[in-house]
Amino acid sequence: MQPLPAPPYQPPPGMPAIIHLDDSLIVLDKPAGLLSVLGRGPAHADSLASRVQMEFADARIVHRLDMATSGLLIMARGLEMERRLSIAFQQRQVEKRYIAVVAGRPGPDEGEIALPLITDWPNRPRQKVDFEAGKPSLTHYTLLSHDAGRDRSRVGLRPHTGRSHQLRVHMMAIGHPILGDELYGDADSRRAAERLLLHATELTLPHPLTGALLHLLSEPPF
Structure with missing residues (x-):
C-alpha cells in the first residue's frame, strides 16, 4: 500500500502547552500536525522548536516526535543540559509510554x-x-x-x-x-x-541537574 501524497503543511497555531518548566528543561505537549524541528524548504520552517525558541532562546531539541504524533516532548535549556539529556536518552534512562x-x-x-x-x-x-x-x-x-x-x-x-x-x-x-x-x-x-x-502520554527520567526522578503525564486527546 503506497502512502497518500502529503497534504500542504498547515500546523495548528499557538505555543504548545508547557507541562513542566525549570532552568534545565522544558516539557511540552506537542499537537498533532506540528513538526518537532524545521523541515525542508521555507514552507516547513514553522516547528515546535522554533516557536519555543522565540520565548526561550536557550531551548534545544533532544528528541523528536513524528509530525503526526502528539504528546510529551523534552527540550533542554542550554548546551550542558542538552548534553546530559542526550546521554540519558542514549543510555535508555528515559522511559516513554x-x-x-x-x-x-x-x-x-x-x-x-x-x-x-x-x-x-x-x-x-x-x-x-x-x-x-x-x-x-x-x-x-x-x-x-x-x-x-x-x-x-x-x-x-x-x-x-x-x-x-x-x-x-x-x-x-x-x-x-x-x-x-x-x-x-x-x-x-x-x-x-x-x-x-x-500520543506520547508518559515520560519518566532523571532530572539532568538534580537527578530526581521526573514523571510527566499527558492524556491523549482521543
Missing part, C-alpha cells in the same frame, strides 16, 4: 514486537522491516480495551529502542495498523480517523 488506537484486536493481550527496522530509501521517509540489514528494534504492547462493534483497540506502547516510526511500523507489521496512519495504514485504517491516533 504511548497510547494508540489500532485496527483489530492484538493477540495475545500483551506481548513484545522484535522486528529490525531500516529506512526504505526509495520510499523515504518510510521505514521497513529488514531481517538482514535492519537495526534491532523492540516494542512492548498492552491491550487496554477493545471496541468489538468497530473492531478497534486502545493499546499502551512502550518502545525499548528509538527507531524512526518504530511504533507505527511494528503495529502495522503484526496486522494492527494505528488508525489514521497515512504512511503505513491500509485504506480502511487510514479512513478510520482524521489524524494519527498515537
Whole structure:
C-alpha cells in the first residue's frame, strides 16, 4: 500500500502547552500536525522548536516526535543540559509510554514486537522491516480495551529502542495498523480517523541537574 501524497503543511497555531518548566528543561505537549524541528524548504520552517525558541532562546531539541504524533516532548535549556539529556536518552534512562488506537484486536493481550527496522530509501521517509540489514528494534504492547462493534483497540506502547516510526511500523507489521496512519495504514485504517491516533502520554527520567526522578503525564486527546 503506497502512502497518500502529503497534504500542504498547515500546523495548528499557538505555543504548545508547557507541562513542566525549570532552568534545565522544558516539557511540552506537542499537537498533532506540528513538526518537532524545521523541515525542508521555507514552507516547513514553522516547528515546535522554533516557536519555543522565540520565548526561550536557550531551548534545544533532544528528541523528536513524528509530525503526526502528539504528546510529551523534552527540550533542554542550554548546551550542558542538552548534553546530559542526550546521554540519558542514549543510555535508555528515559522511559516513554504511548497510547494508540489500532485496527483489530492484538493477540495475545500483551506481548513484545522484535522486528529490525531500516529506512526504505526509495520510499523515504518510510521505514521497513529488514531481517538482514535492519537495526534491532523492540516494542512492548498492552491491550487496554477493545471496541468489538468497530473492531478497534486502545493499546499502551512502550518502545525499548528509538527507531524512526518504530511504533507505527511494528503495529502495522503484526496486522494492527494505528488508525489514521497515512504512511503505513491500509485504506480502511487510514479512513478510520482524521489524524494519527498515537500520543506520547508518559515520560519518566532523571532530572539532568538534580537527578530526581521526573514523571510527566499527558492524556491523549482521543
